[in-house]
Amino acid sequence: MPGPFSSTGTTDVVVIGAGPNGLACAARLAQKGRRVTLLEAEPEPGGGARALPDIAPGWPSPALAHLVRHIDPRVEAAMDLSRHGLDWMAADLPTTVLSPQGHLTLRGDQAEGADAAAWAALHRRLMSFAAALEPFRQMPPPRLAASGNAWGQLARNALGLRKLGATEFREFLRLILINAHDVAQDELTDPRLRAALCFDATLGAWAGPRSPNTLILYLDRLAGQIAGGKAALGLPRDGLPGLARAMARAAQASGVTLRTNARVARIEIANDRVAGLVLTDGTAISAPLVVSAIGPKPTLLNLVGPRHLDAGMTTRLRHQKSRGGAAKLHLALSDLPDFGTDPKARLILAEDEHAVETAFNPVKYGEVPDAPVMEIVLPSAFTGGQAPAAPHVLSAIVQFAPHAPRAGEDTARAAMLAACLARLERAAPGIGKLIVKADLLMPYDIERKFGMAGGNWHHGELSVEQMLFLRPLPQLSRYATPVSGLWLTGAGTHPGGMSGAAGWNAAEAILEAGA
């Protein structure tokens, strides 16, 4: 054990992890007058939104996350992100489902084809449910076993649900825990629309569309906005690193001290209180308050350690589900590939609902699917015609990938890459010849590069049994931890995601507690 803790620096608050939630939390606390130091292990802020090293010389890599679905309106307004450089190449991207029977493009409730009316009705209904759920994202989850519940706010939110009306409220109760596959089959006939619903319901989850409780994940996706546009899909200029840089500038403008290349080795605890922390280079920083955005598991199991926690909580944390099912594919291309559709869209490569489920089946057993489904973005398509034209890069979230492959990591990665390229070749014949360099991050690679437990980008699976007051664990759901002075935020806490809502909620909880 090291000697007594003596620090080389001191601050009011240290926030660990400069992802969107860490940045939002740090900014909020700084705006309220706290001296905040934000530590980022990597050279660049942004976490899952940060710029990665180039795929090949001249071909910048997209970030791990490649589209924005939500920015918490409180964060967007209070951090004044547009003033700090946030600009949209597209603030409301259409979605095109690539299919052998012809592509189909979706814009919100507008769909093409025979099911257009059915899609519009379903979309509007789900949007109304999502709108009623959205206020729950902007507050700490309720907890009966704890004091300090915002009963007034909860009552207003519950009333908002009831105000859906008798019929719609009954539909809400029927659908809230249903699976996406059943809804797709009940409400839609067009396999491409079914594919879109099932794909989006399971994107980033360790679940197929027939897995229980997957519709709520779709509702969760709809329950947000970008610049006032509900359930919009945004592509910032310079991609997600553009958003990360704007948030970092905003945080610094609020007074946050950002330290990059500062990887935390451990959180120091004295007399059951946070005393500060020590970086891997030995630097000690003393602070009475530490907020960690890097995920509940790594924070408590690694930085704090079981000896400062109760055994039951340690066990529950170890058992918290955190299986990554999504891989990330980056291709450096010599030219723009031809998918037979306008490339200025989010492309979904899944011909029907069964393709999504079938891609999940082998992953349950630690194997690689033959035909993965994917969400493709071609950032260079949006900058074409501008000088200098960006080199062509394809960014795809590929599902599903085993987080603990039976065949071994390298074999599984090679098999997954081959399956992805074969799938892409069918959708865009000739793409293989354009590839300068291919790079695939499997869930275990994502865990190593980003510290996300199990490579799950939610820092712990977002599933109904790990949502709201169950996220990440009931005892940790209100951002406070049992260690006095240590708080959690980030995607692993309510409401999850990288909208900054979790960061803002945690900051509000800290301020309200007077911690």
Add this chain to the structure above:
Amino acid sequence: MTGPRFDTAPLLETPFHPRTTAANRLQNWAGWSGYRTAGCYGDSEMEHSAIRNAATLYDITPMTKYRIAGPEAEACLNRLTLRNLAKLPVGSVQYTAWTDDAGKVMDDGTLFRIGPDRFRLCCQERHLPWLLDSAQGFDVEIADETEAVAAVALQGPTSASVLTAAGFDVSALKPFRMQDYPFRDGRLLISRTGFTGDLGYELWVAPTDAVALWDHLMAQGAPFGLVPAGTEAVMLARTEAGFLTANLDFIPAQQALREDRVRSPLELGLGWMIDWDKGHFTGRRALLAERDGQLSRWAIVGLDIPGNVSAEGSVLYYGKKREAGFITAACWSPTLKRNLAIAHVAARYAACDDLWVEIYAQRELQYHKLMLPVRKTERPFFAPDRRRATPPGRF
């Protein structure tokens, strides 16, 4: 599958079984953690009398035993249990307890420090999953060694004399200390511990040496009145001593079905065990909140009751009317000639003023309801000086 299922097969025999079955005139057996042990050899009153006036052998092999070893064994056990292991030298034994996250008692037991990094934990219930969970993050190995170690309790005023006659010099062995002796080709560990509140020892030996040890002790102990004792006699002795037993005096938290049945160490009178300054242990934050917020809901008390009818299972009333608690263990003590009880009372009745016990006394088939005033009294009820005297008295 070969052989009958575990739940239909006869219970296991302990390594002492060839001798305990030969001595068991009643063939009165009781289940204990999957083993068959003697409930009574012939006459429980006489066996109890031997505990208090001579010496007895009681087969404690079924007691759950865990081997906990490794460079961080002490740190792991400090995080598991309530007491401070830094204060436990090698060769010593601690009576301790441990709780879940909510600070509710899971079990109590004795912790033996066999080496700097090697311990044995003895307890009533099985805890391997919890121990393994508690070992996460510590460089320690934990294994159940219940079957690997045979154990017998030698208890009673003449027990030291029996050991001396058997060639084991225990004159310098203090209470809660242990010592290693050569026995046949192996080793015999003798600890000055027990469950009777009297002078006594517990002997730990390889199962292969168990019968030889029994025979040797019985032969050398005959002049000192050594006889085997069964569980009935020992339970009477433990009630006289005022010791707690899991599942009789408290429900282990991990087994409780009703959420109000769990108890904290503060509520079980075990608050003295808690070392608040040793660093974190499981349940500490909950217990600190209970202590500082005075949130304890129960208190365990020793009671004196008039008359000679045991109050086992009786309900306690405040002012003869309002339910105030219940009795978990009771006996008319042949040693003390007192009617004793261990009871849980709601915290506000902890002083036991105007507290009454309702006893149903069976007299020739017919129950008579008695409402008797109780008086709070110190535990242990029976604590003779001879239990602590070193060198031990030669009776």
